[in-house]
Amino acid sequence: MAGRLSIFAGSGELVPHAVVAAKAAGYKVQVLALTPRDDLAGVKVVSADIANPLGIIWSLKIFRTSHIIMAGGIHLPDKARQDLIRFAAGADADADAAEAIAVPVGDAALAGLAGVLKKMTGAELVGIEEIAPELLAGRGHICGPEPDQGVEQSWRQALETAKVIGAMDIGQAAVLSGMRVIAVEDIGGTDDLITRVGDLARAGLAGDGSTPLVLAKAMKPQQPGFADLPSIGPTTVENCASNGISIIAVEAGRSLIVNRASVADLADKHAITVVGVSLDDG
Numbered sequence: 001m002a003g004r005l006s007i008f009a010g011s012g013e014l015v016p017h018a019v020v021a022a023k024a025a026g027y028k029v030q031v032l033a034l035t036p037r038d039d040l041a042g043v044k045v046v047s048a049d050i051a052n053p054l055g056i057i058w059s060l061k062i063f064r065t066s067h068i069i070m071a072g073g074i075h076l077p078d079k080a081r082q083d084l085i086r087f088a089a090g091a092d093a094d095a096d097a098a099e100a101i102a103v104p105v106g107d108a109a110l111a112g113l114a115g116v117l118k119k120m121t122g123a124e125l126v127g128i129e130e131i132a133p134e135l136l137a138g139r140g141h142i143c144g145p146e147p148d149q150g151v152e153q154s155w156r157q158a159l160e161t162a163k164v165i166g167a168m169d170i171g172q173a174a175v176l177s178g179m180r181v182i183a184v185e186d187i188g189g190t191d192d193l194i195t196r197v198g199d200l201a202r203a204g205l206a207g208d209g210s211t212p213l214v215l216a217k218a219m220k221p222q223q224p225g226f227a228d229l230p231s232i233g234p235t236t237v238e239n240c241a242s243n244g245i246s247i248i249a250v251e252a253g254r255s256l257i258v259n260r261a262s263v264a265d266l267a268d269k270h271a272i273t274v275v276g277v278s279l280d281d282g
Helices: 014-024 053-062 078-089 097-102 107-121 152-167 190-202 234-242 260-270
Strands: 004-009 028-033 044-047 067-071 140-143 173-177 180-184 213-217 245-251 273-277
Touching (some): 014 028, 014 067, 028 053, 053 107, 152 173, 152 213, 152 245, 152 273, 173 190, 190 213, 190 245, 234 260, 260 273
Parallel strands (some): 213 245
Antiparallel strands (some): 140 273, 173 213
């Protein structure tokens, strides 16, 4: 499938891995950086302004892009999302305020971009797992200490909670203590969620030691596979260790583990259990 690949790059550890994997797969690669990146040596990096979608289309055409991947975290204010979605729908960007309020602005609503990008550039949007399948989390114990008996129900409930908030296009993650929901991800992202949980634990409101704090990440039910699959990496493990979370559960086959060797080393160091869970297992 190798061709000419443009990577829409946000923040985080996934982007350099995507570049390496794409080049190893034989692609000619350019990066459209939606946030500043100074860690991408040996590849063409173009600064991309999400407020100028026609400029992005031009960059895709000039590069003769055949495939597009989205990698890394991208945080857009509602106005930027609304303008982007209108562009994807072919709507007038000067629509009145009442119409603007009616435009959905969640991540899943951005799925319409695939069609307009295909129409205007001929490029196909693909998931990063298509060029780097080793990133996908499998089922069962992945790394860190073997889990204690009796905690499976807690991490399944955490994953189900993440699915519920995902269906509302709020976030991809939730933290539970036993069967009690402690906090869920919002627009601030997973790192912010973990920090909030740590603040609650330090205030004595969560994580008293009788039940472990469980972080679960799951793909939104309505989310297209090419857009922002839930992921964890070394930073996730470090943040969990600093904030009292001792189990990380990810949706098997629909979540990514970035820098797996480092994740495993840190999971062992901090006694963080990482598991892949499929809700289809019953």
